[in-house]
Amino acid sequence: VTPEELLRALTHLLLGYFLLVNALQLVLYAISFVEVSRYVGKDAFSSLPDLFASKYLQPVSVVVPAFNEAPTIADSVRSLLSLHYPLHEVVVVNDGSTDETLHVLRSEFELEESLQPLRGELPSAPVRRVYASATLPLLVIDKDNGGKSDALNAGVSAARYPLVCCIDADIVLEEDALLRIVRPMAESSEVVAVGGLVRVANGSYFERGRLVRAAAPKGLLAGIQVVEYLRAFVSTRTAWSRLNCLLIISGAFGLFRRADLIRAGGYATDTVGEDMEIATRMHRTLREAGERYRISFVPDPVAWTEAPATLSVLARQRDRWHRGLIETLSRHRRMVANPRYGTVGMLAMPYFVLFELFGPVLEIVGYVVLGAGVLTGSLHGGIVLAFLVATVGLGALPSVAAVFLEELRLTTYSSSRDLVRLLCCALVENLGYRQLTALWRVRAIGSYLRKDREWGVMDRQGFLSREDPVVR
Amino acid sequence: VESLSLMLLASAGSATIASLVVVATVVVRILRAMRTARLETRRARLEPLLFRTLDTGRTPRCLRRLKRRDTALLSQLVVELLGMLRGAQREHIVRLAADAGLVELDVRALASGNHLRRARAAENLGHYGGPEHAVVLGQLLDDPEEIVRAVVARSLSRIGTGEAAHALALKLTSPSEVTGLRMAENLERMGTGAVRSLVTLLDSVQHDDRRGQVLAARVLGNLRVADARPALRSAIQRRWNTDLRAQATLALGRIGHPDDVPPLLMAATDSAWPVRVQAANALGMIGDVSTVPLLRQLLHDPEWWVRESAGAALANLGDAGLQALADVVQAAGEQTRLHAASALEGRAVAERLGGAA
Numbered sequence: 001v002t003p004e005e006l007l008r009a010l011t012h013l014l015l016g017y018f019l020l021v022n023a024l025q026l027v028l029y030a031i032s033f034v035e036v037s038r039y040v041g042k043d044a045f046s047s048l049p050d051l052f053a054s055k056y057l058q059p060v061s062v063v064v065p066a067f068n069e070a071p072t073i074a075d076s077v078r079s080l081l082s083l084h085y086p087l088h089e090v091v092v093v094n095d096g097s098t099d100e101t102l103h104v105l106r107s108e109f110e111l112e113e114s115l116q117p118l119r120g121e122l123p124s125a126p127v128r129r130v131y132a133s134a135t136l137p138l139l140v141i142d143k144d145n146g147g148k149s150d151a152l153n154a155g156v157s158a159a160r161y162p163l164v165c166c167i168d169a170d171i172v173l174e175e176d177a178l179l180r181i182v183r184p185m186a187e188s189s190e191v192v193a194v195g196g197l198v199r200v201a202n203g204s205y206f207e208r209g210r211l212v213r214a215a216a217p218k219g220l221l222a223g224i225q226v227v228e229y230l231r232a233f234v235s236t237r238t239a240w241s242r243l244n245c246l247l248i249i250s251g252a253f254g255l256f257r258r259a260d261l262i263r264a265g266g267y268a269t270d271t272v273g274e275d276m277e278i279a280t281r282m283h284r285t286l287r288e289a290g291e292r293y294r295i296s297f298v299p300d301p302v303a304w305t306e307a308p309a310t311l312s313v314l315a316r317q318r319d320r321w322h323r324g325l326i327e328t329l330s331r332h333r334r335m336v337a338n339p340r341y342g343t344v345g346m347l348a349m350p351y352f353v354l355f356e357l358f359g360p361v362l363e364i365v366g367y368v369v370l371g372a373g374v375l376t377g378s379l380h381g382g383i384v385l386a387f388l389v390a391t392v393g394l395g396a397l398p399s400v401a402a403v404f405l406e407e408l409r410l411t412t413y414s415s416s417r418d419l420v421r422l423l424c425c426a427l428v429e430n431l432g433y434r435q436l437t438a439l440w441r442v443r444a445i446g447s448y449l450r451k452d453r454e455w456g457v458m459d460r461q462g463f464l465s466r467e468d469p470v471v472r
Numbered sequence: 473v474e475s476l477s478l479m480l481l482a483s484a485g486s487a488t489i490a491s492l493v494v495v496a497t498v499v500v501r502i503l504r505a506m507r508t509a510r511l512e513t514r515r516a517r518l519e520p521l522l523f524r525t526l527d528t529g530r531t532p533r534c535l536r537r538l539k540r541r542d543t544a545l546l547s548q549l550v551v552e553l554l555g556m557l558r559g560a561q562r563e564h565i566v567r568l569a570a571d572a573g574l575v576e577l578d579v580r581a582l583a584s585g586n587h588l589r590r591a592r593a594a595e596n597l598g599h600y601g602g603p604e605h606a607v608v609l610g611q612l613l614d615d616p617e618e619i620v621r622a623v624v625a626r627s628l629s630r631i632g633t634g635e636a637a638h639a640l641a642l643k644l645t646s647p648s649e650v651t652g653l654r655m656a657e658n659l660e661r662m663g664t665g666a667v668r669s670l671v672t673l674l675d676s677v678q679h680d681d682r683r684g685q686v687l688a689a690r691v692l693g694n695l696r697v698a699d700a701r702p703a704l705r706s707a708i709q710r711r712w713n714t715d716l717r718a719q720a721t722l723a724l725g726r727i728g729h730p731d732d733v734p735p736l737l738m739a740a741t742d743s744a745w746p747v748r749v750q751a752a753n754a755l756g757m758i759g760d761v762s763t764v765p766l767l768r769q770l771l772h773d774p775e776w777w778v779r780e781s782a783g784a785a786l787a788n789l790g791d792a793g794l795q796a797l798a799d800v801v802q803a804a805g806e807q808t809r810l811h812a813a814s815a816l817e818g819r820a821v822a823e824r825l826g827g828a829a
Contacts, residue, residue, distance in 0.1 A: 012478070015478070015479065015482060019482070022486075041588045042588070042619045044588075044592075045591050045592075045595060045619055045622070045623050050626065054657055055657070055660070055694060056653040056654075056656055056657045057653075114814075134814075186650060186653075187618045187619075187622070187650060188618065188650060189648060189649045189650050382479075383479050386479030386480045386482070386483045387479050387483075389483035389486075389487060390479055390482035390483035390486055392486075393482075393483055393485075393486025393487040393489075393490050394482070394486040396486075396490045397486060397489055397490045397493065400490050400493045400494050400497065401493050403497055404493050404496055404497040404500070407497050407500050407501060408497075408500050411504075416501060419497065419498075419501055423494050423497060423498075427490070427494075
């Protein structure tokens with residue numbers, strides 16, 4: 001076999017791989033399209049005010065792990081306490097903060113030490129004190145530092161109610177977010193966990209912890225992430241949820257039946273991808289117990305998070321996400337292609353191994369092969385150009401399709417300028433951004449092999465308010 | 473050449489499809505804007521006719537011969553309007569719905585193969601249908617689609633007749649937890665019209681389904697209906713169902729009749745702690761000062777939640793209760809003292825907030 005033939009064969013193989021990935025993504029998209037349409041159709045009858053007035057909806061404990069959140073924690077808690085829901089409590093877990101987080105909470109909400117017993121159903125670092133408010137449904141657990149998962153476990157143990165909603169301290173929830181995320185559980189007792197749609201907050205306007213107007217960010221980096229989130233959440237997770245093999249419930253906003261979360265063993269403290277790990281473990285536990293269950297996803301705009309605005313922060317985030325993916329897939333490798341785990345084992349796990357874990361590696365190899373072919377003159381320039389156009393076109397298709405679905409069914413962005421901006425981001429995403437993220441993800445495999453357990457610092461710039469002159 | 477043509481085909485195909493999707497997205501935005509404008513025009517034509525009917529009570533002839541798309545819009549407008557109307561004007565609009573053929577269309581749509589159409593029809597009939605539709609709607613409580621069952625339950629509660637209540641109460645005993653809760657919710661919305669069906673369910677001692685009875689007790693408590701007291705008092709005696717005893721105890725507290733204090737005092741000595749918790753809560757709601765000694769005893773209960781509820785109940789019993797709490801703060805052991813102190817503090821905060829308001 002000559003080097004030219006080998007290069008040509010490799011090029012065909014890579015193109016075939018891209019075609020296969022995109023074909024699968026389009027199948028997932030088609031399923032999501034039907035599901036989102038059904039959801040929107042049903043939403044006309046949802047009657048959220050009726051749900052809000054209900055005395056029969058199961059109460060929810062909102063668990064918020066907080067580490068050094070002193071500047072924002074009071075506003076976040078106030079916003080969580082004012083969520084529209086018939087009965088909910090907020091459980092803040094101060095995870096050994098070294099700043100004034102606990103002091104701010106105690107003084108702002110007039111907290112007093114409580115002797116309320118903690119059931120300790122999930123192990124966590126030692127709890128120092130428990131504080132409660134005499135007038136508000138607010139509980140604060142002050143504990144030694146043990147990481148996000150450890151804090152979540154302490155919060156879930158202390159939660160009073162049968163449903164627990166685990167969220168990040170720095171997200172903004174829409175007022176009816178709890179009502180919407182609880183709805184799948186109110187409609188079916190088989191649902192044990194629900195993931196909510198997380199949107200990128202950059203560019204949108206917020207006041208007092210509430211969304212005022214959704215808008216696309218002007219910056220290219222944040223704009224591309226808006227499209228990326230749409231593709232990941234609306235076009236993909238909806239389909240996995242339909243097939244009952246959703247492997248990720250975003251750590252930013254997820255709802256669980258407390259008893260099932262505890263039964264699965266709570267959050268794993270030795271991984272940086274605790275959100276994917278817990279969803280996968282719940283699948284595993286419930287499948288092994290032979291129970292009928294569902295893990296659902298709500299394709300509704302409910303939680304807003306700030307996306308990284310610089311390449312360095314984004315690189316750290318993607319590195320962590322990919323390490324989390326590898327850790328989960330490696331920990332639950334016996335589920336891969338194992339019919340005992342149904343669609344999770346036979347569909348989702350192989351997809352994640354082949355296309356999410358190794359996809360970036362193949363992509364980078366493809367670019368290297370093309371580069372080598374051009375340099376050695378083994379590949380015709382026209383072939384290389386056509387290959388690049390094909391990969392860009394194929395890569396852009398799921399992204400523009402995600403924007404199309406958003407526009408057709410969800411209509412979050414009212415300005416036409418925002419729509420055009422998102423379409424442009426969807427098209428240019430494949431010219432540089434995609435390659436960079438693939439590179440970071442390949443690098444993450446190295447970090448994983450070096451047993452890097454670092455979370456990485458996530459610098460944030462804060463949400464925009466109407467008066468804010470700086471628009472990112 | 474073969475490779476080049478393959479690549480060109482792939483690139484041309486993907487680029488074309490991506491471009492088509494972009495164009496489709498823009499077209500969707502334009503079409504939506506046009507549709508909204510058209511809808512506004514049709515709405516502006518129908519609304520004055522509806523308002524005229526409000527005053528005259530006569531259905532304009534043109535509303536009896538509407539096109540299909542206008543019929544759907546008229547249904548929507550009628551439902552919106554009925555949410556705001558009472559009395560004669562409401563009757564005028566309900567009659568208009570029948571005259572314009574909306575009721576007949578919706579009854580037919582209940583058999584539609586499209587579940588959203590069935591749900592829409594059920595929703596509409598809940599607003600402008602009559603008692604005669606309770607039976608046909610009740611049959612849809614077994615619809616395979618959850619959303620249809622939910623809408624039908626809501627519509628039956630709006631119709632509010634005995635037949636509607638009976639259909640809902642039967643489903644309280646559904647093996648599905650969600651269905652049971654939904655029925656309870658709608659029975660509560662019906663108010664006193666649902667009491668007879670609920671009491672019948674609660675009195676059926678031989679009934680297999682315990683959850684249905686627990687829900688019935690809960691709804692009766694929330695409705696605060698004195699007629700339900702005998703059935704609830706009898707339910708407290710059922711040793712084999714702790715949940716029912718706890719719920720019936722709380723329900724009696726919510727109704728708040730002083731004659732129910734003796735059975736509640738018995739419940740406060742129940743072997744199951746959830747019943748004792750609800751007994752403390754119930755006694756706090758009734759507010760009879762003669763129960764202070766017993767509540768004070770409950771402050772020493774081995775279960776944390778019972779102590780907490782007893783403290784809160786004493787804080788609601790006026791001076792006698794507050795004095796008892798103050799005595800306990802001075803005299804008792806640490807665990808009990810803290811509950812008493814916490815209840816006193818909660819009371820003080822509530823008074824301070826009340827004063828500020």
